[in-house]
Amino acid sequence: MLEQNLVSEVLRLARGGGAEFADLFVEDCVSSRLHLLNGHVKDISGGNDFGAGIRALYGTKVVYAYTNDLSREGLLEVAQAVARANGFAGEVDASGAGGLDFRVTNPKKLYRVSQHPLETRKADKLALARRAGAAARVGAVKTVDARYFDWVQRVLIANSDGDWVEDERVYSRLMVNAIAEDGTQRSNGFNGPGAGMGMEFFTGDAPEQTGAEAARIANAMLHAGFAPAGTIPVVIGNGFGGVIFHEACGHILETTAIEKKASVFADKIGQRIAHESLSAVDDGTIPGAWGSINVDDEGMPSQRTVLIENGILKNYLSDKVGEMKTGYARTGSGRRQNYTFAPASRMRSTEILGGPETPENLIKQVKYGLYARTMGGGSVSPGTGDYNFSVNESYIIRDGEICEAVRGAALVGNGARDLMNIVGVAGDLTRGQGMCGSVSGSIPTDVGQPHILISEITVGGRS
Amino acid sequence: MKQLSIPDARALLLRLATDKGVQLEVYAQRSSSTNIEAFAAEVSEFKLAKRSGVGLRVLQGGAWGYSYTENLSEAALERCFNDALENASLVAPEGFAALSAHAEPPHIGDLYGEGLSGVGVERKIAVALELERAARSADHRVVSVPYAAYTDGEEEIGVANTAGLARAYKSNYVATSAMPLVSEGNQSKSTYNWQFTREFETLDPTATSLEAVSRSLALLGATLPATGTYTAVIEARTMSTLLSSFSPLFSAKMVQEGKSPLAGKLGEPIGSACVTLRDDATRLGGYQSQPFDAEGYPSAPLTLIENGVLHSFLHNSETAAKDDTHSTGHASRYGYQGIVGVSPTNLFLEPGHTSRDALLHGISTGLLLTEVHGTHAGVNVFTGEFSLQADGFWIKDGAVTHALENFTVAGNFLELLQSIEALGDDLEFTPWTGTGAPSVRVTALAVGGA
Known part of the structure; x- marks a missing residue:
């Protein structure tokens, strides 16, 4: 994307104020977004994100600057600004010491795209969204938004240690929102599978399944009563149910939280933080997964990081600055939305691993509680461990049986406490896809889990 | 690849459109920022940003086509224009799309302050x-x-189009x-x-x-409240958060697409008689004040709800044409990457004349709600329902007694508007949404706790 000589000059200039380390992240990202409303093509957009970010480290202090101007003059101007930001007022001297001798590494590709979005006609992409939308128009569903997204991000990551990595990341996603209506009653259902793959992700009846699942939820919830309010046992469904672990634990294990001691799990490696039935990983190496990366945004190969093994905390998620501040080795977790963010330790595919139970057995153990079948997003305050996530589809469990449907509600708790309350884990691990927002922007992540039983958690219903 | 300046890029794009005989709108944005974080008595992060780009909207055969680019080389701009044309050719025409020069915008004097060039x-x-x-x-x-x-x-921010509009x-x-x-x-x-x-x-x-x-x-010493339904005072900042989260209910685009539960309710009471809701992009000192909207339409104040009765939705030119009315100047765009939609600017609930503390008077047992979390997932703009993690305080005999933690509040925003019985005089705006509200007292709020 850029000449090595220019990059060498830029990095040298960026360190001119006395920084120990500098790196450059260059991005050229092309996206398409297609939207159909009730089968009509409503809007098509997309475009080209294009820019570079330069980071310099003075000890653990980070100076970061970015620009859209990738000309020599543009890049040198930003490098100069980085060099001066630490209070260095003199003339920055970029000449002198010789150029960097880059070690070019080609990242190991976890997955080979067979049908590239940039080589596919928009009409074919529209056809997929149209099929997904049509499949959602069943039962009482009156309004259907079907959206198709893809983006191809080409990156160059180079640093003053001489590392040079280029990679291409391909993402594809379908999203369907179905609104059901019956008189004054309304409900909606959402489904949005995505992958780190090309168009081949949508083979077979994948588009129809996407739409049908959104419609199933909307129809199931249309006449549902209010969820209960109070603290009760809850069985959480597999797949996107893993959002509970993402919020209650995942964010708190990122070194961005650990390094400021703003985490209830700081200094807890080797200690029991969860029930013994719980093991969890953050795996960035699953071929074609939405949350997978060949290399992180600091150029380090991705890895599978064991977070919790039988209830014992094993690892944090660490990036370069996180390693410098906490001493915990980098885990290939330095990620960012785009060139406008410095990298930070972030999740990839975070999963609770399968256990010995079956979903039916977990439900049988509950006398009165909630079966949370599909989930929405959530959030957490890492310093306190207080978290929340939303249930989009749920049912009352009475005497070990799934009974009537009830409307969505927030589930809230505290990570430090509730991990001890995950008392049963089934074996049916699946994953769901979402966008995770944090200090370095919004990035694609997978969450995953089998069905789990939480002995008690606060449910935010109205009855 | 030489990068063009924004004025040169805009001129090139408008020329391309004129040559092709299509209508074009160019939305250009250029921003710079400085961000300095401190931790443990030292600067921990120093960030300098410069970003610019152009967003295109072509109108061809009655259909819009969008595209944007941050690469302002001639080749990239031409590619972007051709993408927008291709996108328009695939979109279903709706018959209400148009570009025009629009009336002169008002002058809003306080958007730039003294500037930052003199601050080291x-x-x-x-x-x-x-x-x-x-x-x-x-x-x-x-x-x-x-x-x-x-x-x-x-x-x-600059908007220009082939109908002769050019403003920034x-x-x-x-x-x-x-x-x-x-x-x-x-x-x-x-x-x-x-x-x-x-x-x-x-x-x-x-x-x-x-x-x-x-x-x-x-918040220290907080306990879990007992599950139940309580009279509640929602503090100004939190009421502003709820109002902002549910502002899509008032978008004519949402209404026309069959997504807002307020469809068909114009002229009807939807809130208690003390509820008046306005939006004013010309408000002096407003965080989201702007002289014109994302398609260059001049800003003007608007009353959405007056004494509980729904008077208007928020419109852009296209939604207005569809409803045979005028734009209210609420075309919005999530930067040049986004498409033109409808959003509020400085949306606010008109304050009352009572202090926040006086709102607590007469409450024998109840709740003071000071924060809600997780609104990106816990509010449903298609139904008006919400269920959210909350922080707050217990009220006994008209006064705050102690903090409450990790409970939930749930309800329906439209029922909430009807259950407002008093508003405080403490109108406060939230910078990043522009939405404002005073503290309000509501008759019943469902709480999930112990």
């Missing part, structure tokens, strides 16, 4: 360090200050934010405070941090 970086660093120091040393129960930051930025405006901001972590016994609490202004000289980092500390300390 040392002074900005000093503000960030003072934010962190003031919070850290305010009380022995402060464990650390995970977030203390100074930010400033400038932005220029500049704005700036200066902001601070602090979030201390406090602890006592085995309980930790954390909440934040901010200041947002257009003038550097009005910053008071010490006061901002001390308020963040006192808000966090107040």
Whole structure:
């Protein structure tokens, strides 16, 4: 994307104020977004994100600057600004010491795209969204938004240690929102599978399944009563149910939280933080997964990081600055939305691993509680461990049986406490896809889990 | 690849459109910002940003086609224009799409302040360090200050089209934010405070941090409330958060697409008689004030609800044409990457004449709600329902007794508007949404707790 000589000059200039380390992240990202409303093509957009970010480290202090101007003059101007930001007022001297001798590494590709979005006609992409939308128009569903997204991000990551990595990341996603209506009653259902793959992700009846699942939820919830309010046992469904672990634990294990001691799990490696039935990983190496990366945004190969093994905390998620501040080795977790963010330790595919139970057995153990079948997003305050996530589809469990449907509600708790309350884990691990927002922007992540039983958690219903 | 300036890029694009005989709108944005974070008495992160790009909207055969680029080389601009044309050719025409020159926008005088060119970086660093120091040393129960930051930025937004419209405006901001972590016994609490202004000289980092500390300390000793339905006072900031989350209900685009539960309710009472809701992009000192909207339409004040009756939805030119009315100047665009939609600007609930504390009078047992979390997932704009994690305080005999933690509040926003029985005089706006509200007292709020 850029000449090595220019990059060498830029990095040298960026360190001119006395920084120990500098790196450059260059991005050229092309996206398409297609939207159909009730089968009509409503809007098509997309475009080209294009820019570079330069980071310099003075000890653990980070100076970061970015620009859209990738000309020599543009890049040198930003490098100069980085060099001066630490209070260095003199003339920055970029000449002198010789150029960097880059070690070019080609990242190991976890997955080979067979049908590239940039080589596919928009009409074919529209056809997929149209099929997904049509499949959602069943039962009482009156309004259907079907959206198709893809983006191809080409990156160059180079640093003053001489590392040079280029990679291409391909993402594809379908999203369907179905609104059901019956008189004054309304409900909606959402489904949005995505992958780190090309168009081949949508083979077979994948588009129809996407739409049908959104419609199933909307129809199931249309006449549902209010969820209960109070603290009760809850069985959480597999797949996107893993959002509970993402919020209650995942964010708190990122070194961005650990390094400021703003985490209830700081200094807890080797200690029991969860029930013994719980093991969890953050795996960035699953071929074609939405949350997978060949290399992180600091150029380090991705890895599978064991977070919790039988209830014992094993690892944090660490990036370069996180390693410098906490001493915990980098885990290939330095990620960012785009060139406008410095990298930070972030999740990839975070999963609770399968256990010995079956979903039916977990439900049988509950006398009165909630079966949370599909989930929405959530959030957490890492310093306190207080978290929340939303249930989009749920049912009352009475005497070990799934009974009537009830409307969505927030589930809230505290990570430090509730991990001890995950008392049963089934074996049916699946994953769901979402966008995770944090200090370095919004990035694609997978969450995953089998069905789990939480002995008690606060449910935010109205009855 | 030589990058064109924004005026040159715009001229090139408009020429391409004229040559092709299609209509084109160019939305250009150029911004720069500085962000300085402090931790443990040192600067931990220093960020400088410069970003610009153009968003295109072509109108061909009655259909819009969008595309954007941050690469302003001639080749990239031409590619972007051709993408927009291709996109238009695939979109279903709706018959209401049009571009025009629009009337002259009003002058809004206070968007740029004194500017930032005279403020040296040392002074900005000093503000960030003072934010962190003031919070850290305010009380022995402060464990650390995970977030203390100074930010400033400038932005220029320009809209031009082939119908002859060409206008632009500049704005700036200066902001601070602090979030201390406090602890006592085995309980930790954390909440934040901010200041947002257009003038550097009005910053008071010490006061901002001390308020963040006192808000966090107040939450210590919190207990889980009993599950039940209570009379509640929703504090101004939290009411503003709820209002902002549900603002899509008032979008004519949402209504026309069959997604808003307010469809067909114009002229009907949808709130209690004390509820008046306005939006005013020309408001002096408004965080989201702007002379014109994302398609260049001039800004003007609008009343959405008056004494409980729904008067108007928010419109852009296209939704207005469809409803045979005028635009209200609420075309919005999530930067040049986004498409033209409908959004509020400075949307606010008209305040009452009672102090916040007086709203508590007469409540024998109830709840003061001071914060809700997780609104990106816990509100449903298609139904009006919400269920959210909350912080707050218990009210007994008209006064606050103690803090409450990790409970939920649930309801329906439209029922909430009907259950407002009094409004405070403490109207407060949230900078990043522009939405404002006073504290309000509602007759019933469902609480999930012990």
